[in-house]
Amino acid sequence: MNRLTQGVVLLLFGGAILRASFTDLYLRYVKEGLRPFLIATGLLLVAAAVMTIWYSWRSPDESSAEHDASPHSSSGHSAVDDDGHGHGEHGPRVGWLLLLPVLGLLLVAPPALGSYAANQAGSVVAAPVGDSDYPPLPEGPAVELSMIDYASRALFDAGRSLEGRDLKLVGFITTAPDGAPMLARIVLSCCAADGRPIKIGLSGRAPIDVPADTWVEITGVYTDQTAKDPVNNVDMAYLEVKSWQEVPQPKQPYA
Template sequence: MNRQAQAVVLLLLGGAVIRASVTDLYLRYVKEGLRPFLIAAGLLLVVAAIMTLWHELRPAAPRALVPAGGAADGPGDAPGPGDAPGDSAAADHDEGHGHGHHEPRVGWLLILPVLGLLLVAPPALGSYAAGQAGTALSSQQQSDYPPLPEGDPVQVSVLDYASRALFDRGASIGDRRVLLTGFIASGAGGEPILARMVLSCCAADGRPIKLGLTGDVPAGLPDDSWVEVVGRYSDRLGRDPVNDAEIPYLEVESWRQVPVPRQQYD
Protein backbone atom coordinates (compact mmCIF):
# COMPACT_ATOMS: atom_id res chain seq x y z
CA MET A 1 0.00 0.00 0.00
CA ASN A 2 1.58 3.29 -1.09
CA ARG A 3 0.94 6.63 0.54
CA GLN A 4 -1.80 7.59 -1.88
CA ALA A 5 -3.75 4.44 -1.02
CA GLN A 6 -3.15 5.10 2.68
CA ALA A 7 -4.56 8.58 2.29
CA VAL A 8 -7.67 7.27 0.51
CA VAL A 9 -8.30 4.75 3.32
CA LEU A 10 -7.78 7.50 5.88
CA LEU A 11 -10.21 9.73 4.00
CA LEU A 12 -12.85 6.98 3.92
CA LEU A 13 -12.38 6.27 7.62
CA GLY A 14 -12.73 9.93 8.55
CA GLY A 15 -15.82 10.27 6.35
CA ALA A 16 -17.38 7.18 7.94
CA VAL A 17 -16.77 8.55 11.45
CA ILE A 18 -18.34 11.89 10.50
CA ARG A 19 -21.32 10.16 8.88
CA ALA A 20 -21.95 8.09 12.00
CA SER A 21 -21.55 11.14 14.23
CA VAL A 22 -24.06 13.37 12.44
CA THR A 23 -26.70 10.60 12.56
CA ASP A 24 -27.88 8.48 15.47
CA LEU A 25 -25.65 5.60 14.39
CA TYR A 26 -22.91 6.64 16.80
CA LEU A 27 -25.25 5.95 19.74
CA ARG A 28 -24.75 2.23 19.11
CA TYR A 29 -21.06 2.58 19.92
CA VAL A 30 -20.56 5.38 22.47
CA LYS A 31 -22.43 7.61 24.89
CA GLU A 32 -24.32 10.63 23.56
CA GLY A 33 -21.95 13.16 25.14
CA LEU A 34 -19.01 11.96 23.03
CA ARG A 35 -20.50 13.21 19.74
CA PRO A 36 -18.39 16.43 19.55
CA PHE A 37 -15.19 14.45 20.04
CA LEU A 38 -16.15 11.99 17.30
CA ILE A 39 -16.86 14.82 14.86
CA ALA A 40 -13.53 16.46 15.71
CA ALA A 41 -11.66 13.17 15.26
CA GLY A 42 -13.36 12.55 11.90
CA LEU A 43 -12.47 16.04 10.67
CA LEU A 44 -8.84 15.57 11.70
CA LEU A 45 -8.67 12.29 9.77
CA VAL A 46 -10.13 13.94 6.66
CA VAL A 47 -7.71 16.88 6.89
CA ALA A 48 -4.74 14.52 7.34
CA ALA A 49 -5.84 12.50 4.30
CA ILE A 50 -6.25 15.60 2.12
CA MET A 51 -2.84 16.95 3.14
CA THR A 52 -1.22 13.59 2.37
CA LEU A 53 -2.84 13.43 -1.07
CA TRP A 54 -1.80 17.02 -1.82
CA HIS A 55 1.78 16.25 -0.82
CA GLU A 56 1.91 13.09 -2.97
CA LEU A 57 0.19 14.51 -6.06
CA ARG A 58 1.77 17.94 -6.24
CA PRO A 59 4.12 18.50 -9.23
CA ALA A 60 7.74 17.61 -8.59
CA ALA A 61 10.23 20.48 -8.31
CA PRO A 62 12.26 21.00 -11.56
CA ARG A 63 15.76 19.51 -11.47
CA ALA A 64 18.86 21.58 -12.23
CA LEU A 65 20.10 21.13 -15.82
CA VAL A 66 23.65 19.86 -16.43
CA PRO A 67 25.73 22.09 -18.78
CA ALA A 68 26.15 20.90 -22.37
CA GLY A 69 29.74 19.90 -21.77
CA GLY A 70 28.68 17.59 -18.93
CA ALA A 71 31.03 19.34 -16.49
CA ALA A 72 30.15 18.96 -12.84
CA ASP A 73 29.61 22.00 -10.61
CA GLY A 74 32.31 20.94 -8.26
CA PRO A 75 34.89 18.28 -7.62
CA GLY A 76 32.54 16.43 -5.30
CA ASP A 77 30.00 15.97 -8.08
CA ALA A 78 32.26 14.12 -10.50
CA PRO A 79 31.59 10.38 -10.77
CA GLY A 80 34.17 8.21 -9.11
CA PRO A 81 36.20 5.62 -10.91
CA GLY A 82 34.19 2.81 -9.29
CA ASP A 83 30.79 4.19 -10.25
CA ALA A 84 28.97 2.22 -12.88
CA PRO A 85 27.17 4.14 -15.58
CA GLY A 86 23.81 2.69 -14.55
CA ASP A 87 24.15 3.65 -10.88
CA SER A 88 23.37 7.32 -11.49
CA ALA A 89 20.34 6.47 -13.61
CA ALA A 90 19.04 4.07 -10.98
CA ALA A 91 19.47 6.67 -8.26
CA ASP A 92 17.64 9.25 -10.35
CA HIS A 93 14.83 6.77 -10.93
CA ASP A 94 14.42 6.12 -7.20
CA GLU A 95 14.55 9.84 -6.34
CA GLY A 96 11.91 10.62 -8.92
CA HIS A 97 9.50 8.18 -7.29
CA GLY A 98 10.28 9.16 -3.73
CA HIS A 99 11.16 5.63 -2.59
CA GLY A 100 12.10 2.26 -3.95
CA HIS A 101 9.82 -0.01 -1.87
CA HIS A 102 6.18 -0.35 -0.76
CA GLU A 103 4.63 -0.66 2.69
CA PRO A 104 3.37 -4.10 3.83
CA ARG A 105 0.13 -5.25 2.25
CA VAL A 106 -1.33 -5.84 5.71
CA GLY A 107 -2.10 -2.12 5.70
CA TRP A 108 -5.11 -2.89 3.51
CA LEU A 109 -6.77 -4.39 6.60
CA LEU A 110 -7.38 -0.81 7.72
CA ILE A 111 -10.22 -0.68 5.23
CA LEU A 112 -12.21 -3.26 7.24
CA PRO A 113 -13.41 -0.82 9.94
CA VAL A 114 -14.33 1.59 7.15
CA LEU A 115 -16.52 -1.02 5.51
CA GLY A 116 -17.96 -1.88 8.90
CA LEU A 117 -19.05 1.70 9.50
CA LEU A 118 -20.31 2.30 5.97
CA LEU A 119 -21.99 -1.01 5.14
CA VAL A 120 -22.82 -2.71 8.45
CA ALA A 121 -24.98 -1.24 11.21
CA PRO A 122 -24.78 -3.63 14.17
CA PRO A 123 -27.58 -3.37 16.73
CA ALA A 124 -27.02 -1.95 20.18
CA LEU A 125 -26.14 -4.35 22.99
CA GLY A 126 -29.22 -6.30 24.01
CA SER A 127 -30.43 -9.47 25.70
CA TYR A 128 -27.49 -11.62 24.58
CA ALA A 129 -24.96 -9.22 26.12
CA ALA A 130 -27.11 -8.98 29.26
CA GLY A 131 -27.13 -12.75 29.60
CA GLN A 132 -23.35 -12.99 29.31
CA ALA A 133 -22.52 -10.39 31.98
CA GLY A 134 -23.50 -9.98 35.58
CA THR A 135 -25.60 -7.07 36.77
CA ALA A 136 -23.59 -3.90 37.24
CA LEU A 137 -25.02 -3.08 40.69
CA SER A 138 -23.91 -4.44 44.04
CA SER A 139 -25.89 -4.05 47.26
CA GLN A 140 -22.62 -3.50 49.15
CA GLN A 141 -22.50 0.05 47.85
CA GLN A 142 -24.00 2.88 49.89
CA SER A 143 -26.04 5.80 48.64
CA ASP A 144 -28.52 8.41 49.85
CA TYR A 145 -31.21 9.21 47.28
CA PRO A 146 -33.54 12.20 47.33
CA PRO A 147 -37.32 11.67 47.05
CA LEU A 148 -38.70 10.93 43.61
CA PRO A 149 -39.95 13.89 41.55
CA GLU A 150 -43.63 14.67 41.14
CA GLY A 151 -45.82 12.61 38.83
CA ASP A 152 -47.98 9.51 38.88
CA PRO A 153 -46.49 7.34 37.65
CA VAL A 154 -43.09 8.98 37.89
CA GLN A 155 -40.72 8.16 35.04
CA VAL A 156 -37.38 6.77 36.22
CA SER A 157 -34.60 4.88 34.52
CA VAL A 158 -33.96 1.20 35.12
CA LEU A 159 -30.64 2.16 36.70
CA ASP A 160 -32.27 4.68 39.05
CA TYR A 161 -34.95 2.25 40.21
CA ALA A 162 -32.50 -0.63 40.68
CA SER A 163 -30.12 1.60 42.65
CA ARG A 164 -32.87 2.84 44.97
CA ALA A 165 -34.28 -0.66 45.39
CA LEU A 166 -30.88 -2.09 46.38
CA PHE A 167 -29.03 0.67 48.14
CA ASP A 168 -31.76 1.96 50.46
CA ARG A 169 -34.22 -0.94 50.09
CA GLY A 170 -36.83 1.22 48.41
CA ALA A 171 -37.05 3.86 51.17
CA SER A 172 -36.82 6.69 48.62
CA ILE A 173 -39.49 5.02 46.44
CA GLY A 174 -42.09 4.25 49.08
CA ASP A 175 -45.48 3.39 47.64
CA ARG A 176 -45.03 5.55 44.54
CA ARG A 177 -45.84 4.17 41.11
CA VAL A 178 -42.90 4.23 38.70
CA LEU A 179 -42.67 3.98 34.91
CA LEU A 180 -39.63 2.25 33.40
CA THR A 181 -38.57 1.44 29.85
CA GLY A 182 -36.26 -1.43 28.96
CA PHE A 183 -35.91 -4.57 26.89
CA ILE A 184 -36.98 -8.09 27.73
CA ALA A 185 -34.29 -10.68 28.48
CA SER A 186 -34.40 -14.20 29.86
CA GLY A 187 -33.70 -14.74 33.53
CA ALA A 188 -32.05 -17.69 35.27
CA GLY A 189 -35.12 -19.92 34.99
CA GLY A 190 -36.21 -18.64 31.59
CA GLU A 191 -38.62 -16.11 33.09
CA PRO A 192 -38.68 -12.63 31.50
CA ILE A 193 -36.71 -9.86 33.18
CA LEU A 194 -36.40 -6.17 32.38
CA ALA A 195 -32.90 -4.99 31.44
CA ARG A 196 -31.05 -1.93 30.19
CA MET A 197 -27.39 -1.56 29.24
CA VAL A 198 -25.28 1.16 30.86
CA LEU A 199 -22.05 2.55 29.43
CA SER A 200 -19.08 4.15 31.12
CA CYS A 201 -17.64 5.25 27.78
CA CYS A 202 -18.50 3.00 24.83
CA ALA A 203 -20.20 -0.28 23.95
CA ALA A 204 -17.01 -2.20 24.79
CA ASP A 205 -17.57 -1.55 28.52
CA GLY A 206 -21.36 -1.97 28.47
CA ARG A 207 -22.88 -3.67 31.52
CA PRO A 208 -26.50 -4.71 32.09
CA ILE A 209 -28.87 -3.52 34.79
CA LYS A 210 -31.37 -6.30 35.47
CA LEU A 211 -34.77 -6.21 37.15
CA GLY A 212 -36.86 -9.20 38.10
CA LEU A 213 -40.56 -8.86 37.38
CA THR A 214 -43.54 -10.00 39.43
CA GLY A 215 -47.25 -9.34 39.14
CA ASP A 216 -48.51 -8.63 35.62
CA VAL A 217 -45.32 -9.91 33.96
CA PRO A 218 -45.01 -9.28 30.18
CA ALA A 219 -45.67 -12.61 28.50
CA GLY A 220 -45.30 -13.91 24.97
CA LEU A 221 -42.63 -11.43 23.95
CA PRO A 222 -39.28 -12.49 22.44
CA ASP A 223 -35.99 -11.28 23.87
CA ASP A 224 -34.98 -7.73 22.91
CA SER A 225 -38.61 -6.56 22.78
CA TRP A 226 -38.86 -3.07 24.28
CA VAL A 227 -41.59 -2.51 26.84
CA GLU A 228 -42.83 0.25 29.09
CA VAL A 229 -43.92 -1.02 32.51
CA VAL A 230 -45.75 0.68 35.37
CA GLY A 231 -45.35 -0.76 38.84
CA ARG A 232 -44.35 -0.35 42.46
CA TYR A 233 -41.38 -1.28 44.60
CA SER A 234 -41.08 -4.92 45.59
CA ASP A 235 -38.87 -6.11 48.43
CA ARG A 236 -38.22 -9.37 46.63
CA LEU A 237 -34.62 -10.04 45.64
CA GLY A 238 -33.07 -12.54 43.27
CA ARG A 239 -29.57 -13.65 42.38
CA ASP A 240 -27.76 -13.11 39.10
CA PRO A 241 -26.48 -16.51 37.89
CA VAL A 242 -23.49 -14.84 36.21
CA ASN A 243 -21.90 -13.01 39.17
CA ASP A 244 -24.25 -13.94 42.07
CA ALA A 245 -25.12 -10.27 42.68
CA GLU A 246 -28.56 -9.31 44.01
CA ILE A 247 -31.25 -8.41 41.48
CA PRO A 248 -34.15 -6.24 42.68
CA TYR A 249 -37.73 -6.87 41.60
CA LEU A 250 -40.55 -4.67 40.38
CA GLU A 251 -44.24 -5.34 41.07
CA VAL A 252 -45.73 -4.77 37.61
CA GLU A 253 -49.23 -3.30 37.42
CA SER A 254 -49.39 -2.76 33.66
CA TRP A 255 -47.16 -2.86 30.61
CA ARG A 256 -47.16 -2.17 26.89
CA GLN A 257 -44.76 -2.85 24.04
CA VAL A 258 -43.03 0.23 22.63
CA PRO A 259 -40.72 0.94 19.66
CA VAL A 260 -36.97 0.80 20.12
CA PRO A 261 -35.94 4.16 21.64
CA ARG A 262 -33.43 6.47 20.01
CA GLN A 263 -31.12 6.24 23.03
CA GLN A 264 -30.92 2.57 23.98
CA TYR A 265 -28.33 2.92 26.75
CA ASP A 266 -28.81 4.31 30.25
Protein backbone atom coordinates in the same frame (compact mmCIF):
# COMPACT_ATOMS: atom_id res chain seq x y z
CA MET B 1 -0.43 0.27 -0.41
CA ASN B 2 1.09 3.43 -1.92
CA ARG B 3 0.71 6.94 -0.55
CA LEU B 4 -2.30 7.79 -2.72
CA THR B 5 -4.16 4.69 -1.56
CA GLN B 6 -3.28 5.49 2.04
CA GLY B 7 -4.78 8.94 1.60
CA VAL B 8 -7.98 7.55 0.10
CA VAL B 9 -8.38 5.03 2.94
CA LEU B 10 -7.82 7.81 5.51
CA LEU B 11 -10.39 9.96 3.73
CA LEU B 12 -12.96 7.16 3.77
CA PHE B 13 -12.21 6.40 7.42
CA GLY B 14 -12.56 10.04 8.49
CA GLY B 15 -15.70 10.46 6.39
CA ALA B 16 -17.26 7.36 7.94
CA ILE B 17 -16.60 8.68 11.44
CA LEU B 18 -18.11 12.06 10.55
CA ARG B 19 -21.15 10.39 8.98
CA ALA B 20 -21.76 8.40 12.16
CA SER B 21 -21.14 11.46 14.35
CA PHE B 22 -23.68 13.67 12.56
CA THR B 23 -26.40 11.02 12.80
CA ASP B 24 -27.65 8.89 15.69
CA LEU B 25 -25.47 5.98 14.53
CA TYR B 26 -22.64 6.91 16.88
CA LEU B 27 -24.93 6.28 19.87
CA ARG B 28 -24.63 2.55 19.16
CA TYR B 29 -20.90 2.73 19.84
CA VAL B 30 -20.21 5.41 22.48
CA LYS B 31 -21.89 7.62 25.04
CA GLU B 32 -23.61 10.79 23.84
CA GLY B 33 -21.06 13.09 25.49
CA LEU B 34 -18.23 11.79 23.27
CA ARG B 35 -19.74 13.20 20.09
CA PRO B 36 -17.48 16.33 19.95
CA PHE B 37 -14.38 14.13 20.22
CA LEU B 38 -15.58 11.91 17.38
CA ILE B 39 -16.19 14.95 15.17
CA ALA B 40 -12.73 16.33 15.97
CA THR B 41 -11.15 12.95 15.19
CA GLY B 42 -13.02 12.69 11.89
CA LEU B 43 -11.94 16.18 10.85
CA LEU B 44 -8.30 15.46 11.69
CA LEU B 45 -8.37 12.25 9.64
CA VAL B 46 -9.94 14.03 6.67
CA ALA B 47 -7.34 16.81 6.89
CA ALA B 48 -4.50 14.27 7.04
CA ALA B 49 -6.02 12.42 4.07
CA VAL B 50 -6.27 15.58 1.97
CA MET B 51 -2.63 16.46 2.69
CA THR B 52 -1.53 12.91 1.85
CA ILE B 53 -3.43 12.89 -1.45
CA TRP B 54 -2.12 16.36 -2.34
CA TYR B 55 1.45 15.24 -1.64
CA SER B 56 1.04 12.17 -3.87
CA TRP B 57 -0.35 14.29 -6.71
CA ARG B 58 2.42 16.90 -6.79
CA SER B 59 3.87 17.79 -10.17
CA PRO B 60 6.06 15.12 -11.77
CA ASP B 61 8.91 17.64 -12.12
CA GLU B 62 8.99 18.26 -8.37
CA SER B 63 8.91 14.55 -7.64
CA SER B 64 11.65 13.94 -10.21
CA ALA B 65 13.82 16.70 -8.73
CA GLU B 66 13.52 15.17 -5.28
CA HIS B 67 14.41 11.76 -6.71
CA ASP B 68 17.51 13.11 -8.49
CA ALA B 69 18.67 14.65 -5.23
CA SER B 70 18.37 11.34 -3.42
CA PRO B 71 21.66 9.62 -2.49
CA HIS B 72 20.33 6.41 -4.04
CA SER B 73 19.67 7.95 -7.47
CA SER B 74 23.26 7.62 -8.75
CA SER B 75 23.40 3.88 -8.24
CA GLY B 76 19.84 2.89 -9.01
CA HIS B 77 16.49 2.81 -7.30
CA SER B 78 16.23 1.68 -3.71
CA ALA B 79 14.04 -1.36 -3.19
CA VAL B 80 12.17 0.53 -0.48
CA ASP B 81 11.61 3.70 -2.52
CA ASP B 82 10.54 2.15 -5.81
CA ASP B 83 9.13 -1.19 -6.85
CA GLY B 84 10.43 -0.95 -10.40
CA HIS B 85 7.09 0.12 -11.88
CA GLY B 86 7.10 3.76 -10.87
CA HIS B 87 4.80 3.29 -7.93
CA GLY B 88 7.14 4.77 -5.33
CA GLU B 89 6.97 4.01 -1.62
CA HIS B 90 4.60 1.39 -0.34
CA GLY B 91 3.32 1.03 3.19
CA PRO B 92 2.82 -2.31 4.91
CA ARG B 93 0.05 -4.47 3.48
CA VAL B 94 -1.58 -4.67 6.90
CA GLY B 95 -2.81 -1.13 6.19
CA TRP B 96 -5.52 -2.64 4.00
CA LEU B 97 -7.19 -3.87 7.19
CA LEU B 98 -8.25 -0.26 7.81
CA LEU B 99 -10.85 -0.84 5.12
CA LEU B 100 -12.73 -3.24 7.40
CA PRO B 101 -13.93 -0.65 9.96
CA VAL B 102 -14.56 1.78 7.09
CA LEU B 103 -16.84 -0.70 5.33
CA GLY B 104 -18.46 -1.53 8.65
CA LEU B 105 -19.30 2.11 9.34
CA LEU B 106 -20.44 2.86 5.78
CA LEU B 107 -22.32 -0.31 4.84
CA VAL B 108 -23.44 -1.97 8.08
CA ALA B 109 -25.62 -0.53 10.83
CA PRO B 110 -25.15 -2.96 13.72
CA PRO B 111 -27.86 -3.05 16.38
CA ALA B 112 -27.23 -1.82 19.90
CA LEU B 113 -26.13 -4.41 22.45
CA GLY B 114 -29.11 -6.39 23.66
CA SER B 115 -30.24 -9.56 25.39
CA TYR B 116 -27.34 -11.73 24.21
CA ALA B 117 -24.80 -9.35 25.75
CA ALA B 118 -26.96 -9.03 28.88
CA ASN B 119 -27.04 -12.80 29.36
CA GLN B 120 -23.28 -13.14 29.00
CA ALA B 121 -22.32 -10.49 31.57
CA GLY B 122 -23.13 -10.03 35.23
CA SER B 123 -25.46 -7.27 36.31
CA VAL B 124 -24.03 -3.90 37.27
CA VAL B 125 -23.84 -3.42 41.02
CA ALA B 126 -26.13 -0.49 41.81
CA ALA B 127 -24.23 1.87 44.10
CA PRO B 128 -25.67 3.46 47.26
CA VAL B 129 -25.71 7.25 47.54
CA GLY B 130 -23.64 7.20 50.73
CA ASP B 131 -24.72 8.56 54.08
CA SER B 132 -27.37 10.91 52.68
CA ASP B 133 -31.01 9.92 52.17
CA TYR B 134 -32.39 9.35 48.71
CA PRO B 135 -34.28 12.42 47.51
CA PRO B 136 -38.06 12.10 47.27
CA LEU B 137 -39.51 11.24 43.89
CA PRO B 138 -41.17 14.01 41.87
CA GLU B 139 -44.93 14.37 42.01
CA GLY B 140 -47.07 12.69 39.38
CA PRO B 141 -49.27 9.66 38.78
CA ALA B 142 -46.37 7.52 37.54
CA VAL B 143 -42.71 8.47 37.96
CA GLU B 144 -40.27 7.51 35.22
CA LEU B 145 -37.01 6.23 36.71
CA SER B 146 -33.80 4.95 35.22
CA MET B 147 -33.21 1.30 35.92
CA ILE B 148 -30.05 2.08 37.90
CA ASP B 149 -31.91 4.58 40.07
CA TYR B 150 -34.68 2.09 40.77
CA ALA B 151 -32.26 -0.74 41.61
CA SER B 152 -30.21 1.52 43.88
CA ARG B 153 -33.27 2.73 45.81
CA ALA B 154 -34.72 -0.77 46.02
CA LEU B 155 -31.55 -2.47 47.25
CA PHE B 156 -29.91 0.17 49.43
CA ASP B 157 -32.87 2.19 50.69
CA ALA B 158 -35.19 -0.79 51.25
CA GLY B 159 -37.65 0.88 48.88
CA ARG B 160 -38.57 3.64 51.38
CA SER B 161 -38.57 6.32 48.66
CA LEU B 162 -40.48 4.02 46.28
CA GLU B 163 -43.34 2.71 48.40
CA GLY B 164 -46.83 3.79 47.44
CA ARG B 165 -45.78 5.15 44.05
CA ASP B 166 -46.42 3.94 40.51
CA LEU B 167 -43.13 3.69 38.65
CA LYS B 168 -42.21 3.53 34.96
CA LEU B 169 -39.10 1.75 33.67
CA VAL B 170 -37.99 1.37 30.04
CA GLY B 171 -35.73 -1.44 28.89
CA PHE B 172 -35.56 -4.54 26.74
CA ILE B 173 -36.72 -8.03 27.60
CA THR B 174 -34.17 -10.69 28.35
CA THR B 175 -34.61 -14.13 29.85
CA ALA B 176 -33.41 -15.53 33.17
CA PRO B 177 -31.93 -19.06 33.25
CA ASP B 178 -35.27 -20.36 34.55
CA GLY B 179 -37.07 -18.84 31.57
CA ALA B 180 -38.65 -15.95 33.49
CA PRO B 181 -38.59 -12.54 31.77
CA MET B 182 -36.31 -9.81 33.07
CA LEU B 183 -35.96 -6.15 32.18
CA ALA B 184 -32.45 -5.09 31.16
CA ARG B 185 -30.50 -2.18 29.77
CA ILE B 186 -26.82 -1.83 28.92
CA VAL B 187 -24.79 0.65 30.96
CA LEU B 188 -21.73 2.27 29.36
CA SER B 189 -18.73 3.78 31.08
CA CYS B 190 -17.28 4.98 27.79
CA CYS B 191 -18.18 2.84 24.79
CA ALA B 192 -19.97 -0.35 23.81
CA ALA B 193 -16.81 -2.37 24.47
CA ASP B 194 -17.19 -1.81 28.23
CA GLY B 195 -20.99 -2.18 28.31
CA ARG B 196 -22.48 -4.01 31.28
CA PRO B 197 -26.16 -4.82 31.86
CA ILE B 198 -28.42 -3.68 34.66
CA LYS B 199 -31.07 -6.34 35.19
CA ILE B 200 -34.34 -6.17 37.10
CA GLY B 201 -36.57 -9.15 37.80
CA LEU B 202 -40.28 -8.91 37.04
CA SER B 203 -43.19 -10.24 39.07
CA GLY B 204 -46.93 -9.68 38.87
CA ARG B 205 -48.26 -9.16 35.34
CA ALA B 206 -44.87 -9.62 33.73
CA PRO B 207 -44.69 -9.76 29.91
CA ILE B 208 -44.77 -13.49 29.14
CA ASP B 209 -43.80 -14.99 25.76
CA VAL B 210 -42.42 -11.64 24.58
CA PRO B 211 -39.39 -12.10 22.28
CA ALA B 212 -36.00 -11.17 23.68
CA ASP B 213 -34.76 -7.68 22.73
CA THR B 214 -38.31 -6.29 22.63
CA TRP B 215 -38.31 -2.81 24.16
CA VAL B 216 -41.09 -2.25 26.67
CA GLU B 217 -42.30 0.43 29.04
CA ILE B 218 -43.38 -1.14 32.31
CA THR B 219 -45.55 0.47 34.97
CA GLY B 220 -45.32 -1.17 38.35
CA VAL B 221 -44.68 -0.80 42.06
CA TYR B 222 -41.81 -1.60 44.38
CA THR B 223 -41.48 -5.09 45.80
CA ASP B 224 -38.92 -6.28 48.33
CA GLN B 225 -38.32 -9.46 46.33
CA THR B 226 -34.70 -9.92 45.24
CA ALA B 227 -32.64 -12.58 43.50
CA LYS B 228 -29.01 -13.31 42.66
CA ASP B 229 -27.68 -12.79 39.17
CA PRO B 230 -26.39 -16.25 38.20
CA VAL B 231 -23.52 -14.74 36.21
CA ASN B 232 -21.80 -12.74 38.98
CA ASN B 233 -23.96 -13.47 42.03
CA VAL B 234 -24.90 -9.85 42.79
CA ASP B 235 -28.31 -8.84 44.13
CA MET B 236 -30.99 -7.98 41.58
CA ALA B 237 -34.03 -5.88 42.47
CA TYR B 238 -37.55 -6.82 41.37
CA LEU B 239 -40.48 -4.75 40.14
CA GLU B 240 -44.10 -5.85 40.51
CA VAL B 241 -45.65 -5.20 37.11
CA LYS B 242 -49.09 -3.61 36.87
CA SER B 243 -49.10 -3.00 33.10
CA TRP B 244 -46.70 -2.87 30.18
CA GLN B 245 -46.60 -1.86 26.54
CA GLU B 246 -44.17 -2.36 23.68
CA VAL B 247 -42.26 0.78 22.67
CA PRO B 248 -39.69 1.63 19.97
CA GLN B 249 -36.03 1.43 20.85
CA PRO B 250 -35.01 4.77 22.38
CA LYS B 251 -32.74 7.12 20.48
CA GLN B 252 -30.17 6.54 23.23
CA PRO B 253 -30.39 2.79 23.90
CA TYR B 254 -27.71 2.76 26.58
CA ALA B 255 -27.99 3.94 30.17
